[in-house]
Amino acid sequence: MTGSNNQNNVPGNLDQHIAGLGVNGSNNNRQNANNNNNNSNARGGNSNAKPKRYIPPHLRGRAPTTPVDKEAALERTSSWSGNMPARDRSRSSERQTPGAPESSAPGRGDRRGDVGDVRGTRGQGWSGRGDPIARTTTWSGRRDDSLGFGGRSGGGGGRGGPYGIWANGKHVYGQHNQRIEVELYGSPDDPERMHTGINFEKYDNIPVKATGDDVPKPITTFDEADLEPLLLENIKLSGYTVPTPVQKWSISFGTAGRDMMACAQTGSGKTGGFLFPILNELFRTGPAEAPVAEGRGMYRQRKAYPVALILSPTRELTSQIYEEARKFCYRSWVRPCVVYGGADIGSQLRQIERGCDLLVATPGRLVDLIERARISLRNIRYLVLDEADRMLDMGFEPQIRRIVEQEDMPGVQDRYTLMFSATFPRDIQMLASDFLKNYIFLSVGRVGSTSENITQKIEYVEESDKLSVLLDIVSSTETAGLTLVFVETKRMADRLCDNLVTNGIDASAIHGDRTQRERERALDMFRTGRTPVLVATAVAARGLDIPNVSHVINYDLPSDPDEYVHRIGRTGRAGNTGTATSFFNRGNRGIVRQLIDLLQDSNQEIPGWLNVVARESSGYGGRGRGRGGYGGSGGARNSGSRDHRAQFNRGDRDVRHQNGPSSGFSGRGGGARGSGGGFSNGTSSVPPTLENDSAHSWF
Numbered sequence: 001m002t003g004s005n006n007q008n009n010v011p012g013n014l015d016q017h018i019a020g021l022g023v024n025g026s027n028n029n030r031q032n033a034n035n036n037n038n039n040s041n042a043r044g045g046n047s048n049a050k051p052k053r054y055i056p057p058h059l060r061g062r063a064p065t066t067p068v069d070k071e072a073a074l075e076r077t078s079s080w081s082g083n084m085p086a087r088d089r090s091r092s093s094e095r096q097t098p099g100a101p102e103s104s105a106p107g108r109g110d111r112r113g114d115v116g117d118v119r120g121t122r123g124q125g126w127s128g129r130g131d132p133i134a135r136t137t138t139w140s141g142r143r144d145d146s147l148g149f150g151g152r153s154g155g156g157g158g159r160g161g162p163y164g165i166w167a168n169g170k171h172v173y174g175q176h177n178q179r180i181e182v183e184l185y186g187s188p189d190d191p192e193r194m195h196t197g198i199n200f201e202k203y204d205n206i207p208v209k210a211t212g213d214d215v216p217k218p219i220t221t222f223d224e225a226d227l228e229p230l231l232l233e234n235i236k237l238s239g240y241t242v243p244t245p246v247q248k249w250s251i252s253f254g255t256a257g258r259d260m261m262a263c264a265q266t267g268s269g270k271t272g273g274f275l276f277p278i279l280n281e282l283f284r285t286g287p288a289e290a291p292v293a294e295g296r297g298m299y300r301q302r303k304a305y306p307v308a309l310i311l312s313p314t315r316e317l318t319s320q321i322y323e324e325a326r327k328f329c330y331r332s333w334v335r336p337c338v339v340y341g342g343a344d345i346g347s348q349l350r351q352i353e354r355g356c357d358l359l360v361a362t363p364g365r366l367v368d369l370i371e372r373a374r375i376s377l378r379n380i381r382y383l384v385l386d387e388a389d390r391m392l393d394m395g396f397e398p399q400i401r402r403i404v405e406q407e408d409m410p411g412v413q414d415r416y417t418l419m420f421s422a423t424f425p426r427d428i429q430m431l432a433s434d435f436l437k438n439y440i441f442l443s444v445g446r447v448g449s450t451s452e453n454i455t456q457k458i459e460y461v462e463e464s465d466k467l468s469v470l471l472d473i474v475s476s477t478e479t480a481g482l483t484l485v486f487v488e489t490k491r492m493a494d495r496l497c498d499n500l501v502t503n504g505i506d507a508s509a510i511h512g513d514r515t516q517r518e519r520e521r522a523l524d525m526f527r528t529g530r531t532p533v534l535v536a537t538a539v540a541a542r543g544l545d546i547p548n549v550s551h552v553i554n555y556d557l558p559s560d561p562d563e564y565v566h567r568i569g570r571t572g573r574a575g576n577t578g579t580a581t582s583f584f585n586r587g588n589r590g591i592v593r594q595l596i597d598l599l600q601d602s603n604q605e606i607p608g609w610l611n612v613v614a615r616e617s618s619g620y621g622g623r624g625r626g627r628g629g630y631g632g633s634g635g636a637r638n639s640g641s642r643d644h645r646a647q648f649n650r651g652d653r654d655v656r657h658q659n660g661p662s663s664g665f666s667g668r669g670g671g672a673r674g675s676g677g678g679f680s681n682g683t684s685s686v687p688p689t690l691e692n693d694s695a696h697s698w699f
């Protein structure tokens with residue numbers, strides 16, 4: 001695809017090697033990019049010619065919708081989002097080009113404006129997909145608030161509304177509501193809905209290991225799992241027919257009442273992995289006892305007492321988890337709620353007041369609300385740290401300790417704690433143990449490994465050539481779907497986005513310096529295909545689940561291999577396939593060994609030149625890590641560790657053989673190295689053993 005493809009197996013020392021790769025690659029790439037621009041291809045053209053507009057595959061052939069006045073919609077949005085600063089008008093790509101075809105999928109930003117208008121007419125229901133807070137406000141108008149805010153029972157169920165209640169020790173379901181069902185679950189042909197891909201069933205071939213005392217057996221199917229009927233119904237409405245491995249195990253751990261630390265590959269269903277066991281138990285057991293009222297008079301009821309708390313590191317991921325929770329809480333007594341920074345706190349407070357049983361939050365906003373005495377954690381029975389390794393690294397750990405240890409949350413013995421991530425460095429595992437009791441460590445695939453659904457390419461590209469190569473790639477007709485481009489700095493994200501727009505590519509940018517409104521809008525534009533290229537910083541690296549992302553490009557490679565795993569994991573989700581291309585040059589030598597480990601581990605092709613770089617870069621392995629997990633001159637990948645307790649030889653059991661009849665192992669033998677062949681076929685009779693595993697240098 002690019003000139004740098006020809007550079008494999010170049011002999012010579014590192015500098016010659018790199019210099020040669022850069023020069024040749026750059027010329028070819030420039031040439032290619034220019035050719036592409038002159039040809040005015042699928043995604044762009046030169047700046048003089050009118051660019052042909054790119055239409056993502058899932059929107060092709062659909063009738064354009066009536067254009068809407070987006071600026072007016074944005075203004076309406078301010079009715080709920082408070083005093084947001086004016087949008088940066090320089091992001092020309094995020095405004096619809098006059099006369100350009102409108103996406104048939106209505107943008108969330110536009111619908112959000114409508115929702116803002118609807119808010120004053122509670123109880124009428126709606127079917128848009130706007131702001132979750134505004135939406136909940138509308139829904140929540142049907143609750144019987146006289147019952148207080150402890151989160152036990154709304155009045156909706158009893159009056160034919162969509163809300164369930166808990167009454168006389170029984171779960172009384174709310175009524176079906178077709179509009180809400182369409183809004184929550186979409187329709188089968190909804191382009192914004194994630195469809196499982198051809199490799200979904202192969203998740204069962206991934207080796208699973210659960211270690212700890214008395215590990216219960218996993219469930220095999222949703223139907224046989226003895227799930228609460230309403231949860232089962234909602235799972236089916238969501239289009240899930242078969243549980244993914246992490247769900248099979250976590251549901252059984254939930255039933256057994258065990259804490260867990262679960263590590264499973266990106267896009268393999270970890271959100272359901274923590275929501276299902278929690279909701280199953282909540283649906284079965286009902287709400288907590290009402291807390292003793294605090295304060296007096298009208299202020300008495302203003303504090304919420306959630307029973308489940310899910311903490312996640314970014315606003316967008318928090319919002320996404322909340323959307324997932326809404327699907328599975330439908331018609332139940334459990335009211336999900338969301339709070340995160342950057343959004344209007346007044347709306348969030350009103351939402352909380354109307355009922356808050358399951359709270360999804362970013363740590364900063366939660367601390368704010370605790371300080372305002374609007375949330376108490378004393379009723380918490382379930383605590384989830386999603387992206388747990390991130391939540392416990394240096395940036396978040398003090399806030400997490402404060403929330404979990406220094407407020408009124410029940411202690412570790414009196415709550416269930418669940419931690420999930422695709423990566424779990426050993427040092428963070430050790431730290432995490434402080435928050436868990438007698439937990440089960442679950443690993444689906446190797447800890448910190450990438451999904452084999454992602455084809456990983458490493459291209460040698462000098463800094464000065466990156467833009468040309470990127471233009472070449474995003475302009476290529478081979479590239480279908482949405483493309484997510486990661487850069488290291490916020491400034492670079494803006495600059496690159498502008499460069500792409502100048503070159504006729506419809507792009508938007510997301511990073512921490514943009515207002516929340518701008519961030520959400522950029523994400524909406526991307527999700528709906530109106531700007532099929534999104535330039536992002538690490539803020540979009542973890543957890544985001546956007547259908548049709550077919551290509552992730554590391555314009556700037558991260559220095560942390562775990563960050564690499566999360567970034568490329570935005571594609572190749574739910575059994576779909578995807579491609580990740582990373583630009584590598586001499587500035588990235590610090591990650592070369594870990595990168596090779598990751599590529600080997602998921603049976604990817606390793607360019608010959610990368611091995612040469614690795615050999616000649618020994619000594620770079622320990623540099624530039626963002627946290628303490630990757631030290632050492634050899635640069636051994638710490639995240640490859642399994643359960644860190646194993647080193648103490650405390651009798652942990654390899655329980656992979658309990659994986660159920662439909663499972664089986666990948667047949668990768670002593671790991672993926674050298675075995676070739678993409679996703680394993682599951683027919684091998686040689687499951688990996690502890691001995692095989694320990695042959696890996698990074699265990």
Ligand SMILES: Nc1ncnc2c1ncn2[C@@H]1O[C@H](COP(=O)(O)OP(=O)(O)OP(=O)(O)O)[C@@H](O)[C@H]1O
Nearest residue numbers: 194240242243244266267268269270271543545574
């Ligand atoms: N059992 C299932 N059947 C069908 N689809 C599923 C199932 N479980 C999850 N999915 C879908 O798979 C996609 C990925 O799930 P999810 O976002 O939970 O992955 P994840 O493991 O948390 O990824 P990440 O590590 O990136 O956070 C989602 O679109 C989700 O709806």
